[in-house]
Amino acid sequence: MVEAVETMDGWYCLHDMRTIDWTSWKLATSEERQAAIDEFNNLLTKWEAVEEAENGSHVMYKVIGQKADLMFMFLRPTMDELVDLETTFNKSAFADFLLPAHSYVSVVELSKYQPQKDGVDPETLPETQARLKPILPKYDYISFYPMDRRRMGNENWYTLEKNERGKLLYEHSKTGRKYAGKIKQIITGSIGLDNWEWGVTLFAHDVLQLKKIVYEMRFDEVSSRYGEFGEFFIGNHLKREDFAAYLHV
Numbered sequence: 446m447v448e449a450v451e452t453m454d455g456w457y458c459l460h461d462m463r464t465i466d467w468t469s470w471k472l473a474t475s476e477e478r479q480a481a482i483d484e485f486n487n488l489l490t491k492w493e494a495v496e497e498a499e500n501g502s503h504v505m506y507k508v509i510g511q512k513a514d515l516m517f518m519f520l521r522p523t524m525d526e527l528v529d530l531e532t533t534f535n536k537s538a539f540a541d542f543l544l545p546a547h548s549y550v551s552v553v554e555l556s557k558y559q560p561q562k563d564g565v566d567p568e569t570l571p572e573t574q575a576r577l578k579p580i581l582p583k584y585d586y587i588s589f590y591p592m593d594r595r596r597m598g599n600e601n602w603y604t605l606e607k608n609e610r611g612k613l614l615y616e617h618s619k620t621g622r623k624y625a626g627k628i629k630q631i632i633t634g635s636i637g638l639d640n641w642e643w644g645v646t647l648f649a650h651d652v653l654q655l656k657k658i659v660y661e662m663r664f665d666e667v668s669s670r671y672g673e674f675g676e677f678f679i680g681n682h683l684k685r686e687d688f689a690a691y692l693h694v
């Protein structure tokens with residue numbers, strides 16, 4: 446029987462995409478709009494305090510294209526905290542002007558494919574813990590998409606031996622390392638949690654690097670033979686100080 450790989454799992458993750466109901470927003474009085482913005486700024490202050498205390502992290506992006514207008518990525522230590530956060534957000538006045546566009550639930554995941562060094566369990570290392578509980582980068586651009594490993598005929602990831610999968614992922618990581626300093630990736634696992642098997646979230650300062658890394662990786666065997674991809678969401682960073690101006694009508 447083929448051996449599964451052990452995963453290391455960190456903070457729980459919600460990608461939350463919303464469309465702004467601009468018609469209702471414009472119909473609201475300027476007082477109502479201001480109250481919604483003020484209340485949302487208070488929420489941002491609370492989320493920032495959580496991030497400051499290293500108990501979670503979040504980012505906010507403006508989605509390009511018609512799939513959504515806003516994309517939030519939230520990380521919290523437990524699923525309960527994540528659902529509480531979402532519920533509080535949904536109850537806010539600003540959420541009255543938002544329509545659900547898409548959501549994705551997962552957990553930050555690393556796997557133990559590579560052999561242990563000196564018999565040390567990698568999960569105990571501080572650098573691993575930091576990667577499992579990351580403070581999200583506030584880079585200019587984000588790209589999010591879900592993916593699966595193929596299970597079709599001869600291209601079946603789940604019938605490959607573990608060492609073979611490890612070798613393919615090692616090759617994948619070599620391509621990834623070429624983008625050090627240009628791309629920051631967070632892989633979240635969603636097997637049993639959402640429709641696809643992983644969520645891929647990429648951050649970049651130069652938007653073109655997002656295209657370049659995904660293009661180059663398409664030729665790595667792990668993607669060319671075993672990768673299936675879902676819908677892409679791409680966004681520009683929305684800074685807190687630009688939030689009111691973005692909503693100005």
Ligand code: VOV
Pocket residue numbers: 554555556557558592594614617618620621622624628629630632643645647658659662663668672
């Ligand atoms: C920014 C670059 C970058 C780097 C350095 C990198 C490295 C690594 C390493 C070392 C490992 C394996 C061990 C671990 O750490 O879990 C992974 C694992 C994974 N990756 Fe990756 N990846 C990158 C980037 C990167 C991208 C751009 C994609 C999307 C692929 C594409 O074609 O669109 C991706 C996907 C994944 C996935 C889905 C997994 C889990 C697969 C599984 O079957 O378990 N990844 N990845």
